[in-house]
Amino acid sequence: MKTIPPALATHHTSTAHAHGAAARPLLEIDGFSARFGETVAVRDLSLSIARGERVALVGESGSGKSVTALSILRLAQGATLSGAIRLDGENLLDKSEHAMRGLRGKHVSMVFQEPMTALNPLYTIGAQIGESLLLHEGLRPNAARARGIELLRRTGIDAPERRIDSFPHQLSGGQRQRAMIAMALACRPRLLLADEPTTALDVTVRQQIVDLLIGIQEQEAHDHGMAVLLITHDLNLVRRFAQRVAVMEQGVLVETNTTEALFGAPRHPYTQRLLDSAPKRRVVPVDPHAPRIVEIDTLSVDYRVPAKGLRSLFRRDRFRAVHGVSFTLRRGETLGVVGESGSGKSTLASVVLGLQRAAAGTVHIDGQPMDGPRSASARKALYSKMQVVFQDPFGSLSPRMTIEQIVGEGLVVHQPGMTSAQRRQRIAALLDEVGLPAESMPRYPHEFSGGQRQRIAIARALAVQPEFIVLDEPTSALDVSIQQQVLALLTTLQQKYTLSYLFITHDLAVMRAMAHRIIVMKSGRIVEAGDALDILTRPADPYTQALLNASLMRGADATRP
Known part of the structure; x- marks a missing residue:
């Protein structure tokens, strides 16, 4: 089995013709762009993945990672796609929707970030695993159930004969993610797309899922060359999982290299900033006599x-x-x-x-x-x-309230003697404290990024001192x-x-x-x-x-x- 050297990752076409079909990458993304109206989400992306290879696509929110992954399956709704995405030499962008239905789940599968929303709450885990087996493999229900139990056992779920009849809400987060992986592997796809598969999990469960994915990929790669494209911003996960890394910034591929080379000597300034973004300790000692x-x-x-x-x-x-x-x-x-x-x-x-x-x-x-x-x-x-700042800044801010109302709510309750002018002045000062302009006050939470929404939540917490x-x-x-x-x-x-x-x-x-x-x-x-x-x-x-x-x-x- 032949893999393409990282230095040639985006210049492989002539090499593939020279060495024949055996040297052709499993996935070739060539001059690919994705637009949503006038907004360009991905611009002129060229990247390849060899059979049996684990590649990580890294970047911050809005960099185009997930749009790229969804476009491989033609699931980027509302996007205008151009260029080429070839699976074993066949351009997926030229295929009909009917042809894509036959390909999704059978040849290309996806593991999503949040299994609770990706799994149907009305169907058992067994029914959801069996769906693709019935559709693509033509198995009878009993055979599909037996295969589902085997897949659950393979992904490390205890008592799979019982768990196969469970509904998603009856499983833990780690079990749901294992069930998602079992679904994705049901038809032994050639390419597995994993979009932030461990973000919502505890560290020990995260380690188990990473080890599971590596073990399954290595076995499947040995058997029939399955490759994995991992979408993530977790650099520890990338270092542990990927053989090669591609870095995207604002829809543009800025760097690609082997994992060891990229972490050891990043070339692009954006990659350097990403790798330097690990939290830094700035703790000041506490007075031992503090109350x-x-x-x-x-x-x-x-x-x-x-x-x-x-x-x-x-x-x-x-x-x-x-x-x-x-x-x-x-x-x-x-x-x-x-x-x-x-x-x-x-x-x-x-x-x-x-x-x-x-x-x-x-x-x-x-x-x-x-x-x-x-x-x-x-x-x-x-x-x-006392105040609290929650995990999800979007879920903890009322979408029907302006930023002025959100930050000022505590002032209304705890400092009712404030005039409206005093309250607005205090809210403007709080927003400035967390790095947001006073002009943000009449806007709503959905108009801000995740980091800005968390700053708003912090301003709200500070309001009552x-x-x-x-x-x-x-x-x-x-x-x-x-x-x-x-x-x-x-x-x-x-x-x-x-x-x-x-x-x-x-x-x-x-x-x-x-x-x-x-x-x-x-x-x-x-x-x-x-x-x-x-x-x-x-x-x-x-x-x-x-x-x-x-x-x-x-x-x-x-x-x-």
């Missing part, structure tokens, strides 16, 4: 869950989400909370914010008990001390360069206003950049706590060690600036 803003003592939280069978008529079972957790947060300090989904991180945050009642233990905010009796005015004063802010995965949905900007903003604001942060994340690189101290949670319990750099360089608990290994961090990385 304690948050104090948690032996906190436990229970949820009621329905009992099964006849017991449901007489009792309700309880699930303990948090077990005896204790910690403090000082003024001006960032406490990182690390753990996988289901570890109790978000439940802990909801208790601190007063959105969830504790089953046992105490929570004090600035010396006042959260669950103590108080008047409405006293309760409002207590809640003004809180003492501490809960940051719930505030950068996980952002590109690496935008992530770096938001983290730098949060650090600047913390140092300016002596803010305290309860920072929830599963991204240990972000935690290294931001946290003074870290608590590591597993199954509702704290398994390790201490200085951030100590934990990231010398983890004592096996679970913390597993998280560090899964995130591809190394001890030397944890201490770099």
Whole structure:
């Protein structure tokens, strides 16, 4: 099997003719452009992928990565496509829609970023895997079911004979992504497109999915030359997965090289900026005598869950989400909370914010008990001390409210004595604080980029001058360069206003950049706590060690600036 050297990646046509069909790449993108009206999303792109090769297409949001992947399947709705996209020498842009239906799923398959939205909630996993087998392979239902079970077992889902009859909502995020991979592999495609397949997953699940994709691709490449095109902005994932990397900026391919060469000596300034976008540590030591803003003592939280069978008529079972957790947060300090989904991180945050009642233990905010009796005015004063910035800046901002209304909402509630002019002046100052012009006030959230929307959310949180802010995965949905900007903003604001942060994340690189101290949670319990750099360089608990290994961090990385 012959692969094309990276240096010849975009100049292969004459070579292919010289050496015959055996030397021809599996996928040839030649002078490809995609337009949406007057907007050019992809401009004159030329790239090839050899049989059995793993190639990563890298760039920030809006660079044209996903449009390119969707155009291979002719699923870029509303786009005008030109140039050529050849699969085994056949131009897909010349094929009819009927011919493309026969090709999708059979010869080219796709694994999407968010399996919960990509999977049909009304059909079982088995029905969705079997659909392409019935359509393309002509299998009978029983044979399709047996093949589905085999695929689920191959992707590492436990008890596949039972899981095949599950609906998507009955599976975890990692299981849903494994089911998506099983669907994509059902007809043994020649080309697999993976669009951000691990973005929404915990670090350990992410590692499992990456290892799974590599193992399956290597086996399928050995059997019939399957290639993978990975679309991502996760540079750690690229370094681990890809053999070759292509970098796009604003619809233009700016650089392509082997993974080792590109990471070792990037040539294009944009590639250099991308690789230099890893979060940088700018933590200022906290005064050891600083007052304690948050104090948690032996906190436990229970949820009621329905009992099964006849017991449901007489009792309700309880699930303990948090077990005896204790910690403090000082003024001006960032406490990182690390753990996988289901570890109790978000439940802990909801208790601190007063959105969830504790089953046992105490929570004090600035010396006042959260669950103590108080008047409405006293309760409002207590809640003004805390704010939250959520993971998804688009979902957390009302699409029906202007930026002025969003940022000023807290001022209306907590500072009702402000005049309209004073409030507008304060909102303009807040927007300037987070790097947005005052002219943004009459606009709506959909008119801003993801990074700008997160800046708006931060401005909203600052409006009532809180003492501490809960940051719930505030950068996980952002590109690496935008992530770096938001983290730098949060650090600047913390140092300016002596803010305290309860920072929830599963991204240990972000935690290294931001946290003074870290608590590591597993199954509702704290398994390790201490200085951030100590934990990231010398983890004592096996679970913390597993998280560090899964995130591809190394001890030397944890201490770099």
